[in-house]
Amino acid sequence: MALIKKLIVTGVIVSVAAVASFQWWAGRPIATDGPAIPFAVASGSGVAGAAQQMVTAGIPINTFLFGVLARVSGQASRIKAGSYEFEPNTSPRGLLDKLVRGDFAQDQLTVIEGWTFRQMRQVVDAAPNLKHDTVKLSDEELLAKVGPEYKAAEGLFFPDTYLFARGSSDLDIYKQAHEAMMKRLKAAWDKRAEGLPYTNPYQALIMASLVEKETGKKSERAMIAGVFVNRLRTGMLLQTDPTVIYGMGDKYAGKIRKKDLETDTPYNTYTRPGLPPTPIALPGVESLTAALAPAKTDALYFVSRGDGTSHFSDNLNDHNKAVNQYQRNGASQ
Structure with a gap:
C-alpha cells in the first residue's frame, strides 16, 4: 500500500509539473530574431496543418504542443484561414488567439479624389498583396458584380484609403468603395x-x-x-x-x-x-x-x-x- 501511495503521489507531482510546464510554455514568448514573419493558413488546414505552415514560414513553434493547446482550450475548430504576421516575442497562446480572431495581416490602398475609374483600376491591379480576381474583367463585367443597377462604373466608387487583409480579393475593395459612395451620396441627397x-x-x-x-x-x-x-x-x-x-x-x-x-x-x-x-x-x-x-x-x-x-x-x-x-x-x- 505504501508503494502504491508513493506512486500515486509521484504521479500527481509529475502531472502538476507537466501542467505547469505546459502553461509556462504556452505563455512564454517565442524567441525570434528580426522583423515580423508573414505566414498564411490555407483553407481547411486544421490545427496540425496551420502549425506546420507556421514552421515552414520560419516560426519556431512546437507543432505538437501547439495542437494540444488548441484542443485543450477548445479552439481547435475555430482557427481561421488567411494571411497573418507573426510579431516577435508573441507567445503560443497569443498566436493561437490571433488565428482564432482572424487578426489578418493588413495592407492599405488609397484612391485619390478626382481620379477616374480607369486610374483606380490601375492602382488596384498593381497592388501586390491583393488577389486579382477582376483584372481580366471589363468595366461592365466588374460593375455587374458590384452595382448591377448602373450602366457605367465612372463615379460610383468613393475615393478613400481602404484597409484589406493580405491575400483578399480585389473585388472586396470595389465593393467597399461602391458601398461607401452610395452611403455618402444618399446622406448628401437626403439633406439637399x-x-x-x-x-x-x-x-x-x-x-x-x-x-x-x-x-x-x-x-x-x-x-x-x-x-x-x-x-x-x-x-x-x-x-x-x-x-x-x-x-x-x-x-x-x-x-x-x-x-x-x-x-x-x-x-x-x-x-x-x-x-x-x-x-x-x-x-x-x-x-x-x-x-x-x-x-x-x-x-x-x-x-x-x-x-x-x-x-x-x-x-x-x-x-x-x-x-x-x-x-x-x-x-x-
Whole structure:
C-alpha cells in the first residue's frame, strides 16, 4: 500500500509539473530574431496543418504542443484561414488567439479624389498583396458584380484609403468603395437644398464629379456648383473643359484646342446642353456636399486666377474682363 501511495503521489507531482510546464510554455514568448514573419493558413488546414505552415514560414513553434493547446482550450475548430504576421516575442497562446480572431495581416490602398475609374483600376491591379480576381474583367463585367443597377462604373466608387487583409480579393475593395459612395451620396441627397435641377441622386453625382475636376480648392466648390446650377436653370451650356477632356479619352495630350471644343462627343458640354451622361471622375465628400448644397449666387461664369483660386462673374462683360486680366491667352469657362 505504501508503494502504491508513493506512486500515486509521484504521479500527481509529475502531472502538476507537466501542467505547469505546459502553461509556462504556452505563455512564454517565442524567441525570434528580426522583423515580423508573414505566414498564411490555407483553407481547411486544421490545427496540425496551420502549425506546420507556421514552421515552414520560419516560426519556431512546437507543432505538437501547439495542437494540444488548441484542443485543450477548445479552439481547435475555430482557427481561421488567411494571411497573418507573426510579431516577435508573441507567445503560443497569443498566436493561437490571433488565428482564432482572424487578426489578418493588413495592407492599405488609397484612391485619390478626382481620379477616374480607369486610374483606380490601375492602382488596384498593381497592388501586390491583393488577389486579382477582376483584372481580366471589363468595366461592365466588374460593375455587374458590384452595382448591377448602373450602366457605367465612372463615379460610383468613393475615393478613400481602404484597409484589406493580405491575400483578399480585389473585388472586396470595389465593393467597399461602391458601398461607401452610395452611403455618402444618399446622406448628401437626403439633406439637399430645395429646387435643385436634378431628378435623381445619380445626376447629383455627375454634378459632384464636375465640381471635383473644376477646382482643387475646397472653399470654392460650393461656388463652382452654384455657377453650374445657375446655368442649368437658365438653359445655358455648362461649357466646362474637364468634360471635354474626358470625352477625348486617349486623344487628350495635355492641351485643349479650339477644334476640341467644337468636336461633338457625348461629354462635350460646349456642344451639348445639360449634364454629361455619366460622372467624369470619382468625387470626394466635399464635392458631393457642394453639388447638393450649392452656394446661393448670381454668378454664371468663373475663370482661374492662376493661383488656384477663381474669379466669379454674373455677366459676360465682366467675365471677359476677368479673362483678359487673368488668362490673356486662356479660354473662358
